[in-house]
Each structure stands twice: as C-alpha cells, then as structure tokens.
Amino acid sequence: MRPFDYRSPTDAAEAVRSVAGDPTAVFLGGGTNLVDHLKLGVVAPGLVVGIAGLLSTEIEEVGSGALRVGAGVSNSELAADHRVRDRFPVLSQALLSGASGQLRNMATTGGNPLQRTRCVYFQDVTTPCNKRDPGSGCSALGGWTRNHAILGASEHCIAVHPSDMAVAMTALDARVHVLGPDGERTLPFVDLHRLPGDTPERDTVLEHGELITAIDLPAQPLARRSAYRKVRDRASYAFALVSVAAAVDVRDGVIVDARIALGGVAHAPWRARRAEDVLRGSEASDRSYLAAADAELADARPAEGLDGGNAFKIPLLRRTLAATLRDLVREDAP
Incomplete structure (x- = not known):
C-alpha cells in the first residue's frame, strides 16, 4: 500500500481547487472504481479528495419533461426513479444491467461515466499499457482481444469503455455540467469521452480538476419508446461484449426518427449516426434494421489475438x- 494524503473539503468548489492545485490528486466519490485501482497499483495518487456528500443527490424537473440528475445521485436511485422509468426506460434498463445491487447503491451519476476500462492488460501492472504508462506499448495487440474494440481503435490502444449508463446517456443526447478551476461549463455527453488516437491515457475531454456536477436529460418524446440490450458472458455482474441503446419513433410502419448508441465496441460510447441516418424514413422491417447495422459497421476493424480475436x-x-x-417497433404496434 502506497501512502497518500486525504482531504475532505466543505464544498465542490474547494474540492476542485484542491485537485486542480495538485497534479497527483484525484476525486473520490463512491469509490467503486478508484478503490480497485488503488489495490491493484494502477494508480498511486499523492492526494485523495473526498467528494461524497458535496454534490446534489436530487433529480429535478427542468422544463417540460426534462430532468437534471445531480452527480451525487446513486445508480440505484436513478434506475428506480419513476420519471426515468417512464420517460427514459433505456437509461433505467442500462443501469440495472450493470454491476450488482450493492455497487449500484454506491456508484454515482457523476462517477459512473468516468470509470476506466476493464482491459486485463490495463489492470495488470506487470504488462506494458499505453493507457496506464504512455509510450510503453499495448499488450492487447496480438494478445487476448475478445473483449476489445472493433470501432475507433488505434495502434496505441484497443480497449473499450465499460459503462452501460454512458451508452444510454449517449443515445439520449444528455448534457454534462462541469465545474472546474476556471468556472462552469456544459458539454454534450457524446463529446465527453475520447477515442484513443495517440493519447489513450486520456479517457475524456475533462481537464485535471474538473468535476461533473450534474447531467441533463432533455425531453424527447421518442425516448419513451427506448430500450437497452446487453450481450455478456453471464446473466449478471459482467461487462458487455456488445450492447445497444435505442429509441425510435415509428408511425404507420415507417421509422420517423431514431437514436442509437453502442457499447462494448469502442474506447468511448459509440453514437451510431450512420445507422440512424439509414433508419430515418425507412420501413420498420428487419431489412432496414440490418442495413442500418451494416452501415454503422462498415469501418469495423476486429482485432486478431491469441484467443481467436473478436471478429464475432x-x-x-x-x-x-x-x-x-424489432422489439421496440413491435411494442409500438397498435
């Protein structure tokens, strides 16, 4: 165990100043990811700044049908909220498909999107990893790649983002409120995460010391007709091999609008805009659904590996x- 200092600030602004002023400092919220990394030796901060109790734990109405979710709201509370279940079922389903009940009780809305990859090489400090140690190499290339990226990867990293909630938020056009040393800013959720490029050590566009304070879910009628489907190796407590967050507006057998995001396939939650474009104005049929998938996967590049790779x-x-x-459209039928 490496020693570190701990600080318990009185408000979010003080927490931001504490982390921004120390390049070795990190925030500690629910701790469901950071504590694991401390135990594994993946991170060794000089200062840990506790933020539990400093961020809003409320889910507020902000306009006709829109919700603002405080960063301190637990995953369990968010999944169970009747407004979320009614207006944004894809989000509730995504949250309930992740981790265990105990972890969902601890994990927070602000922390969940910032969890880091579960790539085995990232978590094994005896192996080279550009995400953990920039410039050391990527052990996943040619290694065990079954769980790795098929979209947006680079020669420096083929890891995938693990959050289920983040995939749903991406499909819902959510917006993220951030507090940093230079004040507040808001950005689209889809722009929060980065593809690896040549700097895979950076998971998001957040600068050091910036803290998520809330996430907005804009009112969208089609979000009521939404779902999350997750394919994994076992029925619970497993990360996605692939996942789909989808919302559709179907009228008279035609897809008027669609929102789609994919998980388990890239370094970031993947907004499937090509698939959306194919679906809009198309007949609600398997032919259209498969054409949309083919358009989105046209640039997919599976990784080869010791385990047979991930072309599957x-x-x-x-x-x-x-x-x-198909299930969403079936639900939409009279």
Missing part, C-alpha cells in the same frame, strides 16, 4: 441491433 462482435452486434429495434 460484428455479426453479434448486427443481430443485437436488429433484435432491439
């Missing part, structure tokens, strides 16, 4: 997207 993710995701859309 392409047909698996194709079928998963089609099944998700």
Whole structure:
C-alpha cells in the first residue's frame, strides 16, 4: 500500500481547487472504481479528495419533461426513479444491467461515466499499457482481444469503455455540467469521452480538476419508446461484449426518427449516426434494421489475438441491433 494524503473539503468548489492545485490528486466519490485501482497499483495518487456528500443527490424537473440528475445521485436511485422509468426506460434498463445491487447503491451519476476500462492488460501492472504508462506499448495487440474494440481503435490502444449508463446517456443526447478551476461549463455527453488516437491515457475531454456536477436529460418524446440490450458472458455482474441503446419513433410502419448508441465496441460510447441516418424514413422491417447495422459497421476493424480475436462482435452486434429495434417497433404496434 502506497501512502497518500486525504482531504475532505466543505464544498465542490474547494474540492476542485484542491485537485486542480495538485497534479497527483484525484476525486473520490463512491469509490467503486478508484478503490480497485488503488489495490491493484494502477494508480498511486499523492492526494485523495473526498467528494461524497458535496454534490446534489436530487433529480429535478427542468422544463417540460426534462430532468437534471445531480452527480451525487446513486445508480440505484436513478434506475428506480419513476420519471426515468417512464420517460427514459433505456437509461433505467442500462443501469440495472450493470454491476450488482450493492455497487449500484454506491456508484454515482457523476462517477459512473468516468470509470476506466476493464482491459486485463490495463489492470495488470506487470504488462506494458499505453493507457496506464504512455509510450510503453499495448499488450492487447496480438494478445487476448475478445473483449476489445472493433470501432475507433488505434495502434496505441484497443480497449473499450465499460459503462452501460454512458451508452444510454449517449443515445439520449444528455448534457454534462462541469465545474472546474476556471468556472462552469456544459458539454454534450457524446463529446465527453475520447477515442484513443495517440493519447489513450486520456479517457475524456475533462481537464485535471474538473468535476461533473450534474447531467441533463432533455425531453424527447421518442425516448419513451427506448430500450437497452446487453450481450455478456453471464446473466449478471459482467461487462458487455456488445450492447445497444435505442429509441425510435415509428408511425404507420415507417421509422420517423431514431437514436442509437453502442457499447462494448469502442474506447468511448459509440453514437451510431450512420445507422440512424439509414433508419430515418425507412420501413420498420428487419431489412432496414440490418442495413442500418451494416452501415454503422462498415469501418469495423476486429482485432486478431491469441484467443481467436473478436471478429464475432460484428455479426453479434448486427443481430443485437436488429433484435432491439424489432422489439421496440413491435411494442409500438397498435
């Protein structure tokens, strides 16, 4: 165990100043990810700044149908909220598909999107990893790649983002409120996470010391007709091999609008804009669903590996997207 200092500030602004002023400092919220990394030796902060109790734990109405979720709201509370279940069922389903009940009780809305990859090489400090130690190399390349990226990867990193909630938030056009040393700012959730490029050590666009304070869910009628489908190796407490968050507006057998995001396939939650474009104005049929999947996966690049690689993710995701859309459209039928 490496020693570190601990600080318990009185408000969020003080917490931000504490972390921003020390390059070795980190925030500690629910601790469901950071504590694991401390035990594994993945991180060794000089200062840990506790923020439990400093951020809003309220889910507020902000306009006709829109919600503002405080960063301190637990995953369990968010999944159970009747407004979320009614207006944004994809989000409730995504949250309930993640981790265990005990972890959902601790994990927070602000912390969940910032959890780091579960790549085994990232978590094994005896192996080279550009995300953990920039410039050391990527042990996943040619290694065990079954759980790795097929979209947006680079020669420096093929890890995937693990959050289920983040995939749903991406599909819902959520917006993120951030407090930093230079004040407050708001950004689209879809812009929060980064693809690896040549700096895979940076998971998000947040600067050191910036803290998520709330996430807005804009009112969208089509979000009421939404769902999350997750394919994994076991029925619970497992990360996605692939996942789909989808919302559709279907009228007279035609898809008027759609929102789709994918999980388990990239370094960031993947907004499937090509698939959305194909679906809009198309007949609500398997032919359209599969055409949308094919358009989105046209640039997919599976990784080869000692375990046979992950090319299976392409047909698996194709079928998963089609099944998700088929069920949503079936629900929409009179």
